[in-house]
Amino acid sequence: MPLQQSIDRLSTPAPAARSECGSVQLSETLNLPGFVMAFDRNEEIFGEEESADFVYKVISGMVRVLRFTGDGRRQISAFVPPGEIFGLEHGPSHKSSAEAVTDCSVALIRRNQVERAAGDANVARTLWRVTAQDLMRLQEHMLLLGRKSAAERVAAFLVGMAGRSNDPDALELPMSRLDIADYLGLTIETVSRTMTQFERDGAIALHGSRRVILKRPGWLQSAAH
């Protein structure tokens, strides 16, 4: 196992173990018993059409939610950062897969626990809120996929990631170019070319492929339209 991965794993509560039962904060108003699991980079967390027995929350690392075409093309619909929920379904089965972008640890809450708690109107409202927020994000992202140029897509991606970062002008991208491309509906080559173009424009600086400094955030913002 690579050194970096070992270090990352030390920060997770229960590396690669189905243990650590206890109470997991699903959100401000949901506090249900669950357990923590660790996943290796690129490991599948759940697959399309799989029975949706759990609701998931990222503890550390990053998760991608995605769908496939029959011939293997991917569309990533969301990157899930620590603290956020994914895999919450209303119907019986998952409609997307989820995979670990980085080594990560994830809290699992049994679906039937959630169902039982949904008798409480507050809990039910929270389930609705989480789904409605996902819906909002997807609508925004559809506009990007259907109507924006490559430059606009990459700019929007960088601005969006910066919004999540601690330092809003220096970000560490946890995902590969392929992940970014499959999120933006582009190819890795186009993503790469667009980023180097931004660097030539003086909008960003790249230290390696994953450390990005936003030198002109306002420029990027307007480039994202």
Add this chain to the structure above:
Amino acid sequence: MPLQQSIDRLSTPAPAARSECGSVQLSETLNLPGFVMAFDRNEEIFGEEESADFVYKVISGMVRVLRFTGDGRRQISAFVPPGEIFGLEHGPSHKSSAEAVTDCSVALIRRNQVERAAGDANVARTLWRVTAQDLMRLQEHMLLLGRKSAAERVAAFLVGMAGRSNDPDALELPMSRLDIADYLGLTIETVSRTMTQFERDGAIALHGSRRVILKRPGWLQSAAH
């Protein structure tokens, strides 16, 4: 006013009037008081960032839900057929606009009525279900926008519309080529060319621009991937 529109309007309960108070079936489990309004073709029903004071249900005609970029590009996220709900928000304001594709009549239920009813766990669950179904559809559509060719998009569109039609092999498209293009993330020219190509391939027959006969539904199905 054009003759055809007059005729269409006769079938709506309350043409262009804010009257017709009474009980409106929002869904199987929601039965709340509302009123019916008529909208002309291309009339705005609500706009982005407008306060979400109502939840809407199509009675007759068809509605499009869409977003705009700053410079006027459109992305239609859904066509709403009779019987279905739109404009249901969790937050305080709408995140998309809605417009009438055809002359149509729409039931409005006051948001605060819904909020009050959401104390009932069954109602709350219904709100969640409606939102979750929208989310499912949008995820599917994102795969189309991000990863499918023009031919695949148009084929998927025709198959999808056929699925809603009474006669599954003969459909009347209520929307213009521009609407189809803005739904599929293409231009009107590409939509038109793709359809005539399908006609040459013997997959469909076009009687005028809006009446489509699916001659080889299976072929289209596989063309949609």
Add this chain to the structure above:
DNA sequence: CGAGCGTTTGAACAGCGTCAAAACAAGTGG
């Protein structure tokens, strides 16, 4: 230091968009 993967860069190609004009449909007025 060397191996292997991910990223960048380059060149050629193609799918779709753009621009323009013709064809078509439907309404309007003489």
Add this chain to the structure above:
DNA sequence: CCACTTGTTTTGACGCTGTTCAAACGCTCG
């Protein structure tokens, strides 16, 4: 009933953006 108007759809020619294929580069990790 027919010419005229207006808006939509189709068709054509061309060009650009982004993809494909291929090779070089450079981390990261053993």
